[in-house]
Amino acid sequence: MELTYKKEIVYQKKTNLRSLFNDIFVMAKRDLLKIKHSPDKLMDVTLMPILFMVMFTFLFGGAISGDVASYLPIIVPGILVQTLVSSSSATGTQLREDMDTGVFDRFKSLPIARIAPLAGLVLSDVLRYVIATFFSIGTGYLIGWRPEAGFGWLLVACVLSIFAAWAISWIFALVGLMVRSAATISGLSMMITMVLSFLSSAFVPIKTLPTWLQGIANVNPVTHLVDAFKDLANHGHLSMNVLATLLISCVIVAIIAPITVKIYSKKI
Template sequence: MEITQSYVKKKNIKSVLSDTFVMVKRDLLKTKHNPDKLMDVTFMPIFFMIVFSYLFGGAIAGDVKNYLPIIVPGILIQTLISSTSAAGTQLREDIETGVFDRFNSLPIARIAPLAGLLISDIVRYVIATFFSLGTGFLIGWRPEAGYGWLAVACVLTIFACWCVSWILAMIGILVKSAATISSVSMTLTMLLSFLSNAFVPIDTLPGWLKTIATINPVTHLVNSFKAIANHGVFGADAWLTITASLVIVAIFAPITVALYNKNV
């Protein structure tokens, strides 16, 4: 009896995984046939990296070369935070167009469409990272600790932003239009990135703003990226980022799944 139950459980898990990766493939194919959906992770990081570097580099750091260690992690993290809305936006669009009615009539795991969206988003984060750092490389930025540590910094940053995407997925279920998610994402991105050390040294800020920037989670994410990529140090900021990310998932993943099962 126990052997039979174990077999059924393994079969169910395998079925859920199979259905999920079918949904991942579906989402990636949609992106392939609608490349304009990648504008925010391809064109925008290139644009902001070049404009911010040459427009503010001299004023903030004396020249572009000295500004690159500040702006490259800042633009990367801003781009990734902005990209966290993709799953919620696509989820809302699928609900509005009745796609989920079709999914519910199919013999697939109920959680597969949601899981597929969140997993396929990782590809977007990788693309955003490539274009952000690639532009930084072309301008002259280099990771002082080497490319191995750079990979570690990128994985940590992508993981943190993927955890945040659970919040936007929850919002995608609750709101009535995809436009609302874009507005929420834009506001969140602007507040978190500009009220941090993503674009300017935190010491240049006035006292009250410095306090806000110090407790801003993006500041800790930027600090952890710089420490890992430039010094090969996986320090307190990195561990704080991991802890905060896991707390977000622990809180919002169950809520998002519960709302998904109830409303979709």
């Protein structure tokens, strides 16, 4: 009798877990279908990295590194990271829009896990990061950049960058729950992206900055991510920057994700 009861509990847990994942994937599919019907939502991860890559490379390559070819190892990781950080704000923007339009009120009446809409949104945005990475790296490759460590290490560098962007998306999801409009998130994300990107090693070598700015740039998480990408793609080794990026990303998820889920549960 007791054995049968335990089997029933195990089966119920497996069923509940399967149902949870199914709900999350359904919500993720919903968000992807919205992109399908509104392709303009992908402009920030398709056209923008191309424009920034071409513009920065040919405008500043000669001034900063002497020629375009010497500047590519700096600018390609920089534009990629800038694009990923910027696109991660879409999680908060979409979350805020769904709350403002009353979509979550309809979700309450559905027999789905309450966390599914949030988890599905965060999951579906991974596709945006993959697209941003493809266009950023692809544009750099067409211009003349090559990963010196080979494409295997380039793949590792891209996965690390996407994971970092996914971790940052939890911050913007929390912001989306706290602010009152999607426009506010867009403004904040632009300001945060510009500050983090330009006060880092994304566009210029840190040694060229004034001493007091070097201190800020050295502790900037974006610097660690950009340098980690360079270490993996160009040198093929796991440096302290790679470990720092992993640690920072995991800490963000461990701290921000539970807070976001808790506030989200109260909001809906």
